[in-house]
Amino acid sequence: MRYVVLIVLLIPVLVAVGLWQQWPGSERVPSRYNPFAPFNVDDPLNPLTRFKLKALDQDPQRCLAALARAREQGAIDYIEVGSPEIGACQLDHAVRVRSTSVRFGTSFLASCPLALSWVVFERQRLQPAARDIFGQDIARVDHVGSFACRNVYHRASGRRSEHATAEAFDVIGLRLKDGTRATVVGHWKDEGPRGALLKRAFKGSCDVFGNSLGPEYNAAHRDHFHFGMRGYGLCR
Numbered sequence: 001m002r003y004v005v006l007i008v009l010l011i012p013v014l015v016a017v018g019l020w021q022q023w024p025g026s027e028r029v030p031s032r033y034n035p036f037a038p039f040n041v042d043d044p045l046n047p048l049t050r051f052k053l054k055a056l057d058q059d060p061q062r063c064l065a066a067l068a069r070a071r072e073q074g075a076i077d078y079i080e081v082g083s084p085e086i087g088a089c090q091l092d093h094a095v096r097v098r099s100t101s102v103r104f105g106t107s108f109l110a111s112c113p114l115a116l117s118w119v120v121f122e123r124q125r126l127q128p129a130a131r132d133i134f135g136q137d138i139a140r141v142d143h144v145g146s147f148a149c150r151n152v153y154h155r156a157s158g159r160r161s162e163h164a165t166a167e168a169f170d171v172i173g174l175r176l177k178d179g180t181r182a183t184v185v186g187h188w189k190d191e192g193p194r195g196a197l198l199k200r201a202f203k204g205s206c207d208v209f210g211n212s213l214g215p216e217y218n219a220a221h222r223d224h225f226h227f228g229m230r231g232y233g234l235c236r
């Protein structure tokens, strides 16, 4: 409910910012606060970021353009896969993410907004946490996939999972440059630096993704973080 109120309150602000930007003269609003400016993965995160990422869901060409800019910056390597039908599931302007500043166990399919969200999270929340806690970057992220043509919790009927449209990514562990590993199943409750890294990574993800679900949510998530695009900051 409070999100609805927030959105309603935001509308006049967005209109005002839009009109202001149209005014002849200069760029008065920094791009990170301007909902109409092209999306840049290094614009500092703020409460508008999530809305900008979600808006790109409705505008595949703008999203792919933002992703292409991120590639030019060296922030991500991917290939466009278009909008294939896989089984009973339809992808929409999806990409296959090959690497970012980290390697992945295997490349993975992602909707364009998910790929962009991951890059923002990685650059502005995940790597800074690793540098603060371990004094080094994360080199590799272990995951159990992003795309699966199925319903929520594998039920025979009911709501389609976010994974059915490659709009969620399940992470099981992180590996630092020196080889140190932190896994959700093994170190979430760890009192040391590995537990601290996982907790800070998870908390940071809540600023970017539509929803972040972890071990405290339910038994199904005891061994992974689910980062999805639905919702507006659900974080459990």
Ligand SMILES: [Zn+2]
Pocket (backbone or CB within 6 Å): 163, 168, 169, 170, 225, 226, 227
């Ligand atoms: Zn998941």
